[in-house]
Amino acid sequence: MTPAQLSATIVDALSTLVDQGALTLPDGVPAEVTVERPRQKGHGDYATNVALQLAKKAGTNPRALGELLAERLREADGVGDVEVAGPGFLNVTVEAGAQGRVAAEVVAAGTAYGHTDTLAGQRINVEFISANPTGPLHLGHTRWAVLGDAIGRVLSAAGADVTREFYINDRGVQMTRFAESIVAAALGEPTPEDGYAGGYVEDLARAVGEAQPGIFDLPAEERVAAVREVGYRLQLKDQQDQLESFHTHFDVWFSERSLHDGGRVPQTLQRLKDLGHVYEQDGALWMRTTDFGDDKDRVLIKSDGELTYFASDTAYYLDKRGRGFDHCIYLLGADHHGYVGRLRAMAACVGDDPDRTLDVMIGQLVKIMRDGQELKLSKRAGTIVTLQELAEEIGVDALRYSLARYPADSPLVLDVAEITKASNDNPVYYVQYAHARTCRMVENATDLGMALPGDDFDPSLLVHERDGQLLRALAEFPRVVASAAELREPHRIARYLEDTASVFNKWYDTKECRMLPQGDEPVTATNLARLVLVVATRTVFANGLGLLGVTAPERM
RNA sequence: GCCCCCGUAGCUCAGCUGGAUAGAGCGGAAGCCUUCUAAGCUUUUGGUCGCAGGUUCGAGUCCUGCCGGGGGCGCCA
Numbered sequence: 001m002t003p004a005q006l007s008a009t010i011v012d013a014l015s016t017l018v019d020q021g022a023l024t025l026p027d028g029v030p031a032e033v034t035v036e037r038p039r040q041k042g043h044g045d046y047a048t049n050v051a052l053q054l055a056k057k058a059g060t061n062p063r064a065l066g067e068l069l070a071e072r073l074r075e076a077d078g079v080g081d082v083e084v085a086g087p088g089f090l091n092v093t094v095e096a097g098a099q100g101r102v103a104a105e106v107v108a109a110g111t112a113y114g115h116t117d118t119l120a121g122q123r124i125n126v127e128f129i130s131a132n133p134t135g136p137l138h139l140g141h142t143r144w145a146v147l148g149d150a151i152g153r154v155l156s157a158a159g160a161d162v163t164r165e166f167y168i169n170d171r172g173v174q175m176t177r178f179a180e181s182i183v184a185a186a187l188g189e190p191t192p193e194d195g196y197a198g199g200y201v202e203d204l205a206r207a208v209g210e211a212q213p214g215i216f217d218l219p220a221e222e223r224v225a226a227v228r229e230v231g232y233r234l235q236l237k238d239q240q241d242q243l244e245s246f247h248t249h250f251d252v253w254f255s256e257r258s259l260h261d262g263g264r265v266p267q268t269l270q271r272l273k274d275l276g277h278v279y280e281q282d283g284a285l286w287m288r289t290t291d292f293g294d295d296k297d298r299v300l301i302k303s304d305g306e307l308t309y310f311a312s313d314t315a316y317y318l319d320k321r322g323r324g325f326d327h328c329i330y331l332l333g334a335d336h337h338g339y340v341g342r343l344r345a346m347a348a349c350v351g352d353d354p355d356r357t358l359d360v361m362i363g364q365l366v367k368i369m370r371d372g373q374e375l376k377l378s379k380r381a382g383t384i385v386t387l388q389e390l391a392e393e394i395g396v397d398a399l400r401y402s403l404a405r406y407p408a409d410s411p412l413v414l415d416v417a418e419i420t421k422a423s424n425d426n427p428v429y430y431v432q433y434a435h436a437r438t439c440r441m442v443e444n445a446t447d448l449g450m451a452l453p454g455d456d457f458d459p460s461l462l463v464h465e466r467d468g469q470l471l472r473a474l475a476e477f478p479r480v481v482a483s484a485a486e487l488r489e490p491h492r493i494a495r496y497l498e499d500t501a502s503v504f505n506k507w508y509d510t511k512e513c514r515m516l517p518q519g520d521e522p523v524t525a526t527n528l529a530r531l532v533l534v535v536a537t538r539t540v541f542a543n544g545l546g547l548l549g550v551t552a553p554e555r556m
Numbered sequence: 557g558c559c560c561c562c563g564u565a566g567c568u569c570a571g572c573u574g575g576a577u578a579g580a581g582c583g584g585a586a587g588c589c590u591u592c593u594a595a596g597c598u599u600u601u602g603g604u605c606g607c608a609g610g611u612u613c614g615a616g617u618c619c620u621g622c623c624g625g626g627g628g629c630g631c632c633a
Contacts, residue, residue, distance in 0.1 A: 034575095036572075036575080037572085038576075039576080039577090039578090039579085040576065040577070043576070047575090047576085049574095049575060052575080052613075052614090055613095056613095061613095062613080085576075086575090086576050087575085087576080087613060087614075088613085089575080089576070132633075169633070172632090172633055173632085173633070174632090174633050175633095177633095194632095282631080283631090284631055286631090295558080295559075295629075296629095298631095299630090299631045300631095301631085302631040303631060304631080306631085308631070308632090308633090309632080309633055333627090334560075334561065334626080334627050334628075335627060335628070336627095336628085337559080337560050337561080337627070337628055337629095338559080338560085338627095338628050338629055339628095340559095340560080341559080341560095362560070362561070362627095364561060364562075364626080364627080365626080365627075405569090405570090406568095406569070406570090407570090409560095409561060409562080410561085410562070410569075410570095411561075411562060411625090411626065411627095412568090412569090413567095413568065413569095414568090415567095415568080418568080418582075422595070425581075425582065425595090426581095426595085427580095427581070429595055430581090430595070430596090432595085433593080433595045433596080434595095434596090436593070436595090437592085437593055437595095437596085440592075440593055441592050441593090444592055445592085476572090479572085480572080483572070483573085486573095487573075491570085492570095492572080495570060495571090495572095495580085496572095498570095498580075498581085499580085502580085505596055505597065506596095506597070506598095508592075508593095508596080508597085509588095509596070509597045509598085510597095514591095514592070515592065516591090516592050518591060518592095519591070534592095555593085556593080556595065
């Protein structure tokens with residue numbers, strides 16, 4: 001019995017009571033009720049606070065309602081015992097057979113276990129990283145890479161139709177500064193003011209020269225334009241390669257330039273004018289975002305005739321909506337939080353309800369420490385900590401996992417020594433090791449000729465307390481995934497996996513729960529039932545790690 | 557000055573969107589390998605949930621104010 005099934009059982013019991021006239025609920029019977037795993041031993045396998053929540057509406061007190069409901073629930077299929085406790089909690093014990101059946105359900109679902117349809121029908125665009133193509137990806141981008149990718153995976157698992165998108169800021173003065181910096185490096189001149197410094201610029205200068213010999217001998221203006229294009233392609237390719245090897249895949253690489261090539265920006269401006277949210281002042285064109293809660297109005301066309309970044313943003317948003325996305329998620333760093341207000345106001349200006357179509361996530365910054373010293377990441381000073389360096393030193397799995405296990409809005413301090421440790425100190429290896437352990441156990445079972453039972457699987461043989469704990473942990477997985485998707489919080493998956501790995505390891509160390517027969521003992525039905533449990537556990541570890549983009553090794 | 561985020565064990569952080577006696581890992585202390593992977597398990601140490609009010613059956617969680625830390629407030633990109 002899963003929490004969802006128990007919830008449905010309780011709803012049925014409430015309906016029965018209402019039908020019998022034993023209970024009156026003015027607002028009707030709730031569609032589902034909260035079922036929790038009690039923290040405290042002795043509070044049953046599951047607990048519900050439904051009596052506390054409904055008592056007032058039903059015109060009775062929680063304990064009386066609890067007793068009424070408990071009586072009905074005790075007769076339900078799969079329910080063992082029900083106790084009314086404390087102010088009116090119902091503590092439910094599930095029958096071993098009903099509990100054990102979860103293992104077979106997990107095995108039957110396989111790679112689909114944990115998937116739900118809670119977000120079915122939603123078309124969601126997840127935009128993340130969106131770095132300028134003027135340098136390598138660094139630590140900050142790395143966090144968004146992990147979170148954006150994991151959010152994409154989790155949303156898909158919850159049934160949404162997801163597109164992961166990278167917006168390339170390939171238009172604007174920074175591209176020219178980028179080109180000028182490469183030229184300066186090639187000619188051995190100092191980095192121009194507001195230019196880009198660092199070893200990677202020199203590497204790029206060399207690569208640009210190799211890609212197009214003679215490029216630095218062109219006349220100055222022509223040279224900058226040519227270097228800009230070659231440097232851009234090389235740098236973008238570098239970012240793309242880095243992300244692919246970091247297991248972060250994008251469905252769409254969207255060029256800001258392409259937005260302008262298609263004439264969509266003037267169309268956007270015209271649409272805004274038609275909607276009456278645009279005005280001219282001091283020679284510039286403004287969007288009246290203050291109509292929708294922004295602090296101040298925003299410029300779309302500067303008085304020198306140049307379009308602002310915000311104009312592109314607006315056109316880009318409309319492009320996404322035009323491509324059929326009903327929900328646009330943006331992952332931005334805390335240093336961009338000032339954009340939230342204007343993005344929301346902009347969506348409202350084009351006639352959308354930002355509460356429905358926009359979801360701007362602000363992630364806090366990451367610090368990384370080595371030997372008690374913070375590794376600084378200043379592009380200007382040329383001391384950037386790149387994604388590539390981090391992935392090489394820490395390992396893709398450990399780096400991804402270490403960043404995925406914290407919520408985006410929590411400021412983060414990572415210690416290189418701690419997350420590179422290949423031991424149980426490191427949660428990623430703890431979970432991976434537990435997975436590898438299940439794999440080895442299944443191999444051993446196969447070697448002994450044990451076959452996964454089908455119809456002859458007897459779930460009621462999984463009666464040990466540890467069996468129950470593990471089964472209940474496995475039964476949690478789908479709702480962990482669903483809440484991770486709904487809240488856009490993939491760290492919940494990681495925390496869940498750590499808890500479940502701990503439960504599994506304790507189960508494994510329990511002598512009474514051995515899966516394999518000892519010595520020459522024959523294989524019993526209990527051994528086979530535990531094999532189902534192990535395969536189910538392996539399935540959950542593999543699926544969960546997959547949602548975080550972390551591999552699930554079979555041996556360690 | 558205004559806006560956003562954070563404040564929980566010595567350290568790094570969870571806390572299931574208001575539930576029962578606040579948790580995990582690391583660090584410190586002590587144990588457990590002749591049989592499924594010891595990258596594991598067991599025991600132990602450790603708290604004014606920043607402070608003060610409020611909301612209610614019930615607050616780490618919600619509201620208000622204050623204190624402390626980080627970030628942001630361009631016709632930059």
